[in-house]
Amino acid sequence: MWIKSGLIPLLATYLAALVLMVMPMPAFLEAWRPDWLSLVILYWVIALPHRVGMGSVLVLGLVADILMGTVFGIYATALLIMAYPAIRHFHRIRNYSFTQQALIIGVLILIKRVIVYELEHVLNGAVFHLPYLYPVISSAIAWPWVYLILRKYRRHYLVRE
Amino acid sequence: MKSLFERGPSLLTRLVLALLCAAMLMFLDHRLNTMQPVRSFLSTLVTPVQYLAVLPEQALDRIVYLSTTRSMLREQNEALRQELQELHMAVQRLNFLENENARLRQLLGSDVRQASRRMAAEIVAVATDPFSHQVVINKGSANGVYKGQPVLDNRGILGQVMSVGHTTARVLLISDQSHSLSLRAERNDIRVLARGTGDLQRLELMFIPHSTELEVGDKLMSSGLGGVYPEGYPVAEIIEVNRDERYQYARVTARPYAQLDRIRTVLLLWPPSAVEQPVYDDVEVDENVD
Numbered sequence: 480m481w482i483k484s485g486l487i488p489l490l491a492t493y494l495a496a497l498v499l500m501v502m503p504m505p506a507f508l509e510a511w512r513p514d515w516l517s518l519v520i521l522y523w524v525i526a527l528p529h530r531v532g533m534g535s536v537l538v539l540g541l542v543a544d545i546l547m548g549t550v551f552g553i554y555a556t557a558l559l560i561m562a563y564p565a566i567r568h569f570h571r572i573r574n575y576s577f578t579q580q581a582l583i584i585g586v587l588i589l590i591k592r593v594i595v596y597e598l599e600h601v602l603n604g605a606v607f608h609l610p611y612l613y614p615v616i617s618s619a620i621a622w623p624w625v626y627l628i629l630r631k632y633r634r635h636y637l638v639r640e
Numbered sequence: 641m642k643s644l645f646e647r648g649p650s651l652l653t654r655l656v657l658a659l660l661c662a663a664m665l666m667f668l669d670h671r672l673n674t675m676q677p678v679r680s681f682l683s684t685l686v687t688p689v690q691y692l693a694v695l696p697e698q699a700l701d702r703i704v705y706l707s708t709t710r711s712m713l714r715e716q717n718e719a720l721r722q723e724l725q726e727l728h729m730a731v732q733r734l735n736f737l738e739n740e741n742a743r744l745r746q747l748l749g750s751d752v753r754q755a756s757r758r759m760a761a762e763i764v765a766v767a768t769d770p771f772s773h774q775v776v777i778n779k780g781s782a783n784g785v786y787k788g789q790p791v792l793d794n795r796g797i798l799g800q801v802m803s804v805g806h807t808t809a810r811v812l813l814i815s816d817q818s819h820s821l822s823l824r825a826e827r828n829d830i831r832v833l834a835r836g837t838g839d840l841q842r843l844e845l846m847f848i849p850h851s852t853e854l855e856v857g858d859k860l861m862s863s864g865l866g867g868v869y870p871e872g873y874p875v876a877e878i879i880e881v882n883r884d885e886r887y888q889y890a891r892v893t894a895r896p897y898a899q900l901d902r903i904r905t906v907l908l909l910w911p912p913s914a915v916e917q918p919v920y921d922d923v924e925v926d927e928n929v930d
Contacts, residue, residue: 503697503763537658553666
């Protein structure tokens with residue numbers, strides 16, 4: 480298998496998302512930290528659905544599990560289930576307006592976080608707190624900017640299918 | 641775009657395969673606990689991500705440091721010197737008391753308390769998941785850090801080491817929902833069990849009878865029971881006692897002394913009973929008496 484164009488820039492965005500995910504932040508912003516990894520995965524899945532697929536999402540999910548210190552597979556499962564509708568309907572999502580896209584992204588991230596909570600609840604007896612869902616809102620708000628920045632980035636570094 | 645004939649299995653098949661893979665890993669990790677070696681190897685592998693994550697903060701610190709003026713430094717220096725002097729005086733007294741305590745304990749025939757060794761470490765990453773309060777520190781098995789080691793900050797107990805990589809270790813904070821520790825009230829020696837609530841500012845005391853003598857403002861120290869935390873370190877202060885008879889037990893909440901939301905530097909403790917030995921990197925040797 481040959482290396483497709485733009486592999487390094489693609490991996491760099493994953494790395495950036497992972498770094499942003501664990502970066503220490505002031506306590507009052509902590510609860511509102513957008514779900515960077517999900518946003519970046521969703522962008523690539525919609526932009527390059529034949530290149531970034533279930534395999535990449537699985538690996539990223541496992542890396543997220545290690546970084547967050549959760550049981551192996553929790554983040555992987557949640558991210559996979561979140562990415563599936565996006566890959567399935569990438570044509571449709573691409574043609575929506577930013578507001579509609581942001582709503583869909585919000586719902587997908589809500590699904591992801593609910594799955595993470597459910598698995599944590601079953602495995603470790605976690606208790607629900609409402610602030611856990613704040614990032615759904617901040618991610619939806621951040622989506623248009625993530626989208627625009629990553630699109631510019633993708634075109635500049637020629638990341639293709 | 642791939643041609644029609646190159647496409648592999650359908651999307652749903654791939655999703656199911658990947659989910660099965662994740663589920664199997666989850667089973668292996670959670671039910672059988674077989675992933676520990678893999679986990680510690682992989683956490684060594686992802687260390688660069690964690691170091692990258694603290695880079696902006698360090699750069700900012702550096703800029704703040706470079707922009708401090710001479711007069712500010714002089715003022716700071718003066719204040720620190722004064723503080724040092726006061727601490728020196730306190731330590732003099734402490735040394736005397738410690739010797740006396742050791743002598744008295746010998747007379748009583750009980751074990752003399754031995755000194756523990758310490759090492760400072762810095763936070764390199766936080767796990768933001770509210771279901772697991774964890775931080776990653778920049779010392780690992782290369783420095784003699786071991787699983788179950790107590791971790792403190794300058795105000796009180798912070799948590800314990802839960803997994804160790806080569807140069808990093810993961811610390812479970814006392815506020816985590818899966819963590820509880822045994823405490824003792826300083827005023828009247830009542831033993832209590834404090835459980836994390838998932839809120840950084842709140843611990844919950846379990847199984848307290850309504851007739852308890854605990855009061856708001858009571859200081860809770862570690863009791864040394866349970867074998868993880870050494871005895872006599874400050875942990876939390878009681879902030880609320882709710883004796884509502886409708887509940888089976890009184891609801892008592894405490895606030896940890898350690899500032900769990902703004903930890904920067906932590907102290908690793910090697911109790912005298914620990915098998916592992918601290919391995920100091922450089923001049924950072926500060927063997928201390930407890």
